[in-house]
Amino acid sequence: MMSRRILIVEDEKPIADILSFNLKREGYEVIIAYDGQDAIDKAFNDNPDLILLDVMLPKKDGFQVLKEVRQKLQTPILMVTAKEEEVDKVLGLELGADDYITKPFSMRELVARVKANLRRTELSNQLNSSDIVEIGDLVIDINKYEVRRNNKVIELTQREYELLKFLATKSEQVFTREQLLEEVWGYEYYGDIRTVDVTIRRLREKVEDNSGDYKYILTKRGVGYYFRRD
Numbered sequence: 001m002m003s004r005r006i007l008i009v010e011d012e013k014p015i016a017d018i019l020s021f022n023l024k025r026e027g028y029e030v031i032i033a034y035d036g037q038d039a040i041d042k043a044f045n046d047n048p049d050l051i052l053l054d055v056m057l058p059k060k061d062g063f064q065v066l067k068e069v070r071q072k073l074q075t076p077i078l079m080v081t082a083k084e085e086e087v088d089k090v091l092g093l094e095l096g097a098d099d100y101i102t103k104p105f106s107m108r109e110l111v112a113r114v115k116a117n118l119r120r121t122e123l124s125n126q127l128n129s130s131d132i133v134e135i136g137d138l139v140i141d142i143n144k145y146e147v148r149r150n151n152k153v154i155e156l157t158q159r160e161y162e163l164l165k166f167l168a169t170k171s172e173q174v175f176t177r178e179q180l181l182e183e184v185w186g187y188e189y190y191g192d193i194r195t196v197d198v199t200i201r202r203l204r205e206k207v208e209d210n211s212g213d214y215k216y217i218l219t220k221r222g223v224g225y226y227f228r229r230d
Helices: 013-025 036-046 062-070 086-094 107-126 158-169 177-185 193-207
Strands: 005-009 029-033 050-054 077-081 099-102 132-135 138-141 146-149 217-220 224-227
Touching: 005 013, 005 036, 013 029, 013 107, 029 036, 036 050, 036 062, 050 062, 050 107, 062 077, 062 086, 077 086, 077 107, 086 099, 086 193, 099 107, 107 158, 107 177, 132 158, 138 158, 158 177, 158 193, 158 224, 177 193, 177 224, 193 217
Parallel strands: 005 029, 005 050, 050 077, 077 099
Antiparallel strands: 132 138, 138 146, 217 224
C-alpha cells in the first residue's frame, strides 16, 4: 500500500521540521508549504491525502486557504490554531475544515488526529456497495459518494457526508455528541463536542428547508441528535 501523503502548511520552519520528522516516522510522505499561496498551489498540484493547515500564515491566512481549497477538493483538512478562542475553531469548521487542533499539542495527539481522519477516508474509499439510502426527497448514493435532494446534488465536505450517512443509515437512533465523535470522527478522548454541533448546523443548512422546521436531522433535547425516517 502506498504511503499517505500529508501537506504541512506552517510558516515557522522549526515547527514544520518537527511535524515532518514525526509524521515521516509514522510512515507518511510529507510535503511542506510555508505560506498560504504555496499551500494552495501544492494542494492542487500534489494531491495530498490530508492537509495540516496552520491558521496564521503569510500571503494568505489559513481560512483563505481553506476556502479556496474547498472549492475544488474534499481532502480532509485539519486546522491548527494557536488560539483558544472558539470563534477561530467554529470559523474553520464553518468553512469546511474536518477537524482542528490547538497549539500547544502533543505529537501523540496530533498523530491520533491524523490517523483518525485518514482512516475515515480510507474506509469510505473502500466501500464497494451500490446501496442507496432514500428518505423522502433525500437520496444518499453510497457507491457514488453523492447526496441529492429533489434530484439536485448537494455539495458536502467529507465529514458532513460521513455524519449524514451515519445518521441516515441508523435512523431513529439517538446519538450523543460523544458517540458521534467516536463513530464519525474516529476518536473520543481528543474530541471537542462543539465540532459535532457546528457540523450538524452546516448539514442542516444544506439538506433542510430554510424554514427552521427540521425534517431530517432532529435534536433530542438533553441527549443528542437523530435522523427521522418518516
